[in-house]
Amino acid sequence: MDEDDGKNPSEIFKKRLKSFFSPPDPQRKKNALPPKAHFSIWYFLIIFLLISVVQNYFLAPRVENIPYSKFKQSLVEGQVNNLVIGPDKINGKLKAKGDKAEQDFVTIRVEDPNLIKELDERKVSYSGLYESKLMANILSWVIPLAIFFIIWRYAMKRMGPGYGVMSFSKSKAKLFAENETKVTFADVAGIDEAKEELQEVVEFLKNPGKFQKLGGRIPKGVLLLGPPGTGKTLLAKAVAGEASVPFFSISGSEFVEMFVGVGAARVRDLFSQATSHAPCIIFIDELDALGKARGINVMGGHDEREQTLNQLLVEMDGFESNKGVIIMAATNRPEILDPALLRPGRFDRQVLVDRPDINGREAILKIHSRKVVLSPEVDLKKIAARTPGFVGADLANLVNEAALLAARKNKEEVTSAEFDEAIDRVVAGLEKKKRVMSPKEKEIVAYHESGHAIVAESVEHADPVHKISIIPRGVAALGYTQQQPTEDRYLMTKSELLDRMGVLLGGRVAEELVFGEISTGAQNDLQRATDIARSMVTEYGMSARLGLVAYERERRPMFLPESFTSGGKTYSEEKAAEIDGEISTVVEDTHQRVRGILGEKREVLNTLAKLLLEKEIVQGDEMRALLGKGEKKGQV
Ligand code: ADP
Ligand code: MG
Ligand code: ZN
Numbered sequence: 001m002d003e004d005d006g007k008n009p010s011e012i013f014k015k016r017l018k019s020f021f022s023p024p025d026p027q028r029k030k031n032a033l034p035p036k037a038h039f040s041i042w043y044f045l046i047i048f049l050l051i052s053v054v055q056n057y058f059l060a061p062r063v064e065n066i067p068y069s070k071f072k073q074s075l076v077e078g079q080v081n082n083l084v085i086g087p088d089k090i091n092g093k094l095k096a097k098g099d100k101a102e103q104d105f106v107t108i109r110v111e112d113p114n115l116i117k118e119l120d121e122r123k124v125s126y127s128g129l130y131e132s133k134l135m136a137n138i139l140s141w142v143i144p145l146a147i148f149f150i151i152w153r154y155a156m157k158r159m160g161p162g163y164g165v166m167s168f169s170k171s172k173a174k175l176f177a178e179n180e181t182k183v184t185f186a187d188v189a190g191i192d193e194a195k196e197e198l199q200e201v202v203e204f205l206k207n208p209g210k211f212q213k214l215g216g217r218i219p220k221g222v223l224l225l226g227p228p229g230t231g232k233t234l235l236a237k238a239v240a241g242e243a244s245v246p247f248f249s250i251s252g253s254e255f256v257e258m259f260v261g262v263g264a265a266r267v268r269d270l271f272s273q274a275t276s277h278a279p280c281i282i283f284i285d286e287l288d289a290l291g292k293a294r295g296i297n298v299m300g301g302h303d304e305r306e307q308t309l310n311q312l313l314v315e316m317d318g319f320e321s322n323k324g325v326i327i328m329a330a331t332n333r334p335e336i337l338d339p340a341l342l343r344p345g346r347f348d349r350q351v352l353v354d355r356p357d358i359n360g361r362e363a364i365l366k367i368h369s370r371k372v373v374l375s376p377e378v379d380l381k382k383i384a385a386r387t388p389g390f391v392g393a394d395l396a397n398l399v400n401e402a403a404l405l406a407a408r409k410n411k412e413e414v415t416s417a418e419f420d421e422a423i424d425r426v427v428a429g430l431e432k433k434k435r436v437m438s439p440k441e442k443e444i445v446a447y448h449e450s451g452h453a454i455v456a457e458s459v460e461h462a463d464p465v466h467k468i469s470i471i472p473r474g475v476a477a478l479g480y481t482q483q484q485p486t487e488d489r490y491l492m493t494k495s496e497l498l499d500r501m502g503v504l505l506g507g508r509v510a511e512e513l514v515f516g517e518i519s520t521g522a523q524n525d526l527q528r529a530t531d532i533a534r535s536m537v538t539e540y541g542m543s544a545r546l547g548l549v550a551y552e553r554e555r556r557p558m559f560l561p562e563s564f565t566s567g568g569k570t571y572s573e574e575k576a577a578e579i580d581g582e583i584s585t586v587v588e589d590t591h592q593r594v595r596g597i598l599g600e601k602r603e604v605l606n607t608l609a610k611l612l613l614e615k616e617i618v619q620g621d622e623m624r625a626l627l628g629k630g631e632k633k634g635q636v
Contacts, residue, residue, distance in 0.1 A: 461496040
C-alpha cells in the first residue's frame, strides 16, 4: 500500500516538507538503493553557530565601545593614547585610572575637522589605518553562495537517487526489501482466480531450481488487467510478500521524462539493479503510460516514449527468466498496449483482475473491517449485497467512512446505521463515475440476461453460455452473457446467423414477457440484430424475396478505422424500401420464434433470474443444470 494513498495533495506536500527539514530518519536511509552519503544541514549550522559564539565571547579581546563625546572628554582629560584612526572608527587605549586597568576602546568617527590639531596639541600618539573592503566584499557574496550550494546539494540528496542532475538516468524504482512488503495473499480477497494463477509465480520465486531442473520455461512477464481499484497493485505486492523476495516498484509514467534518452537509460538501470537482487520482482504500475502502441499518434508521435518502450522490449528479450527475476505489470487499459508487449516471451501471462462478486465483496469487507470495532448486528453479507459494482478500493473506502462516521458520533462501535450512511456517501461520490443499480433495475437486468442465456442454450446453432453476470461494467453494459465459441469460425450458415439474432433478441423478449413493458437496455442488442439481418439481406443473398443480388459491397479500407468507410448506394429507392421491408420481416420472424422459446421456458427463466439476483454471477454449467442439460452443448 502506497504511503501516500488516500491523502490529499496538500497533506502529502506538508509531509514532504516536514521530512525535508527534519534530520533524516534511519528507515529512509535503509530503503535507499545505493547507500546514500548523507549529512544533515542542521549539524553544519550548529557547528557554525558554536564557532561564531566562541569567537565573539571568548577569543575576542575586550574592547569597550564608547560614544564619541566620551572619547573627546577623555582626550581633554589626557586619558587616551595609541590611537589608530580609520576611515569609520577610532581605536585606542584608555590609560589606567584609579582602580581601573588600562582598557582598549573603540568609537565611531564623527565629522570633526579639528581632531588632528587637538591631538597634536596634547601630544597623543596616533596613526592612520587603511581598511581594506576586499574581505567584506568577498564574504558578502561568497557566504550566501556557499549556503545556497549546500542547501541545494542537501536537497538533491534528500530527494533520493534519480533527482540529482548527475543521476537523471538512474531509475526511480522504489525498492522494498523482502521483509518490508508485509502484504500477503491473506490481505487480498474476492479475486481468487487471479490469486490462483499467481500462486505459480510465487512457487517459482521461492524455489527457482525446482522448475529449471525439468527444463520448463518460467513466465517472464505477468500482466495484471482489470478496472482501477480492483487490487492489482496490492496483488503484485502480495506475490512479493508471499515469496519473500525484494520488490522493485515503478510507475510507467516515471520512465517518461522531458529529457530525451533518459527513459531508456532508466529501463537499463532498473534491469541491471534487479538482476543483482535476484530473485526479485520488478513491478511496472500503469504500464499503459509507457506501453501505448507505437505509431498510433498521427501528430508526430512521442519519440522518447517509443525509445523507452523499445528499450523495455529489448531488456525483456535479453533477460534470462531463469535468473529469478519476474516482471509484473498492471494496466486498466490493455486495449491500447503495444502488441509487441503481449507477445510470448514478454508479458505472456495475462491475469484478469475483475470486479468482485457478492461473495468476494463480503470477503474484502471482512479483511478491511479486521481492525474496526464492529457491532455484532452488522451483517457484512447484506452490505455486500447492496454494493454491486464496487471494487476493492471502494469497499476499503466504505469501511473507513463508516468508522469515521461512528467516531464522529462518539460511538463505541460501528453499527449498520453508519454503513448505510457511508454507502450513500460513497455511492453519491461514485455516481458520476459508474452506475449503481437500484433493486428494480437489477431485477430487469437479471431477467434480460437470463433471456439471452436461455435462448442461447435452447437454439441449435448458438455458442454455449460461459457465464452470466449482472455486475455492471463500463458505461453502458449493465450485465453480460458470455458465450464461448466451440471452434474458430470463418463461415456462418444462415441458420447460425438466425440463431445469433435470436440470442440477441432474447433479452428484450424476456423483458416483454415478464414485465409487460420494455426498457432502453436492449438498444445495443437490437442494433446488432438489425445489422445481422441487413447483412443477410443485402450482402449474403440470404433472402428468398430479394434473391442473390449483393446490394452492398465491402468498401472498408484495409488499414484505416471503420469511420473512413465511404458508403454508397448501388440500388434504387424502390429497392431500398423493399430491402427495409425484408429486414423487418427477418427480425420479426426471429422475434416470434424467441417469444415461443421463452414462453415455454418461463419457469426456468424465473429461477435463473432469481439465482442471478442472488449470486450476480452464474456459470454456464449451473445454468445448464437448471435447464436439465448435463453437458456443454456442442461437445456432444
Ligand atoms: P489497482 O492497482 O487495481 O488500481 P490497488 O491495488 O491500488 O488497485 O487497490 C487500492 C486499495 O484498495 C488497496 O490498497 C486495498 O486496500 C484495497 N483493495 C483493492 N482490491 C482489494 C482486494 N481484492 N482485497 C482487499 N483489498 C483490496
Ligand atoms: Mg494500481
Ligand atoms: Zn442484452
